[in-house]
Amino acid sequence: MSPEKIISLQNPRIKNLVKLRDRRPRDEQGVFLLEGYRAISRAVEKGAELRELYFAPEWFLGKNETSLIKTIGENGVNLFELAKHTFAKVAYRDRPEGLLAVASQWKTHFADLHLPETPLLLVVEAIEKPGNMGMILRSADAAGVDAVIVCDPVTDLFNPNVVRSSTGVLFSVPVVIESTKNVIAYLETNKIRSVATTPSADSLYSDTDLNGPLALIMGSEQFGLSDTWLAQATDKVRIPMAGQADSLNVAMATIVTLFEAVRQRTLS
């Protein structure tokens, strides 16, 4: 089947692609955007469900685009070939690579998680910056976290900048979005200890036992941990800080704490 060709900027599909940069239409349609060779091929590799693929050969950077498009087309995804200027209109990245996909959103619930006997979870509160969320997801992937739990999120997971900065990890690390209340109940039911990182703690993160079933709790960029989590956490720990108070942002504090947990948990 030969792909439909779209030239007109007035084409309703083109108008919709531009709309999908905003959260509400994304959520209403249950989809999100993936741009560029790397993001789309990662999504395919990891079994994400693509609905539509738009491409414009005049923007291609390499030689692999054609075979990726072929694979995607063989999976039954609708293909659309765009004129160069039409693609420029729908691309949200500065340097278009001629590939834009519409993929289905998904939702992971606690019931979907299959945790090992001694799980390592990462709970993050109300993260605002897409770049931080992307880095947190990458850190979780690198550290082998069993699930990331996002409490009361401000940034949505399918924001194009989260998708991009997560470099494909979004498709493999289970992410549960839940209210703080439900997360607390889940940890209690599953007897998972919670360790919260906060600058006001007395104990150093590296002096605290991070073995066993564990959830690391990280606050938001602007407000730190909420009172609820400060009261709820089994332990509170801090990262030692030699320089100015705000040198570590939430994503940096997350990776430091996560890798200390990994270190302790793999000690023979």
Place this chain on the structure above:
Amino acid sequence: MSPEKIISLQNPRIKNLVKLRDRRPRDEQGVFLLEGYRAISRAVEKGAELRELYFAPEWFLGKNETSLIKTIGENGVNLFELAKHTFAKVAYRDRPEGLLAVASQWKTHFADLHLPETPLLLVVEAIEKPGNMGMILRSADAAGVDAVIVCDPVTDLFNPNVVRSSTGVLFSVPVVIESTKNVIAYLETNKIRSVATTPSADSLYSDTDLNGPLALIMGSEQFGLSDTWLAQATDKVRIPMAGQADSLNVAMATIVTLFEAVRQRTLS
């Protein structure tokens, strides 16, 4: 002394401010740009040398701008008040805050460093992305690194995005820019052990002794460590990786390794 008022976009000072977004005119004039309340007040706090301050009250977000301007003016810095649209032209950030300063560049040489008996240094090779450089500087500050040494840099230290993403740390962490050859000679002369982080190493970073006079060596984003450093390093270590190979970027790998060094060095 009342500040000079500038309205015309043709004013040579305005034209020069726009030029200073590029590296060559910055380097030729030995200056760089600082934008926004936070960056400029940090610079003043830390004793950076400002040459000119441009402000536009119509863009002010808060109430502290006026006293900051007064302080800077009292230090003998030339003040210029811009019309709203004139400031919009020179601002490089999306949301102008009505404050833009021109500051003097500086250069730190090995001879300027006053290292303690057991120094902790961070050596980074050819970092390309300003955001990574900013995060590396913040990590170095948080970890109490004695100096950051940049070998053969691609990004210049006074790039507006490095300045911004370093959140003022640029003014306090000593950064030496040198050729790889000179860095190696310096480490040898000062009997500083070098530990390089590379995915191909056999030893885990956390199983390796990171005490004593130490330089951590980190590669570039795209190419990793150069052969020279791979051959030169006293030890090579890797960070364990549970997920996809590229989940940790150079800035993330740097902070993980640095904080393990801090942990080991502060064990009683």
